[in-house]
Amino acid sequence: MRRTAAAVLIPALLALGASAHAAESTRSLPGFIAINAKGAFALRVEVGKAQSVVVSGEDKFVSLLRTEVVDNELQIVLPEKQFSSSKGAPTISITLPSLSRVKVEGAGETLLNKVDGDRLDISYLGAGHLAANGKVKYLRLNAKGVGEVDTRQLRAERVDVQFEGVGNVSVYATELLNAVAKGIGGLTYYGHPKRVNKDVAGIGNVKAGD
Structure with missing residues (x-):
């Protein structure tokens, strides 16, 4: 019986110790329609x-x-010295009525769900x-770096995309696509x-995916 109790208690204590370092913070902020992370x-x-x-994580x-919110833009900043030291699964979860612009610089994963509007500007620089x-x-998209940008599930009539780097970018357009690709990456529409x-410069390519 003692062994059984210990077998149950020890994992529970370990789990408690691990979760003791987890935290969550709900930020109360003015309204915003753009994100800069x-x-x-x-x-x-x-x-x-x-x-x-x-905000959740250690x-x-x-x-x-x-x-902080400046001129209707949510600015999210993690000090540079902490870029590579965050462990676990640091996550920022955001909901908002409408979104007009997103700028991301970093190495994490970014998911934009259920976008609905006349225009969205995305600027992405990173390795995520x-x-x-x-x-x-x-859709206006500017992507640089070694990461991957996948917007093929974001249905747009017109897309202006500029891509520079070694990663991959995919977009969806029904009327007009203006594509500028520089570097060795691939752009698929x-x-x-x-x-x-x-407009292609370098050994990259712009090609149809369907």
Whole structure:
């Protein structure tokens, strides 16, 4: 019986010790329609809901991460010295009614869910992964680095994309695609756009995926 109790108690204590270093903080902030994030963390954004910002991860990450709203833009900053030291699964979860612009610089994973609007501007610089879904009339995308940007589930009528780096970018356009690719990466487009304008420099490529 003692062995059985110990077998149950020890894992429970270990789990308690591990969770003791986890933290969560809900940030109360003014309204915003744009996001500017800099750091190594996961960013989860869902559009079409009431605004909320929740930061989760180890205590140090939660306490050091800075969030403030300037000119309708949520600015998220993790000090540079902490970029590579955050452990576990540091995550920022955001919901908001509408989204017009996203700028990400870092090495984490960014997910933009249920985007719905006339226009979305995305600027991505890093070595992580960004994915987006939903629908817009106009997508403007600027991507640099060695990461992957996948917006083929973000249905757009017009897409202007500029890509520079060694990663991969995918977009979806039905009417017009203006694509500029520099470097050795690949840009793949979907949606059978009626007009495609390409400008390729380097050994990269711009090609249809469907």
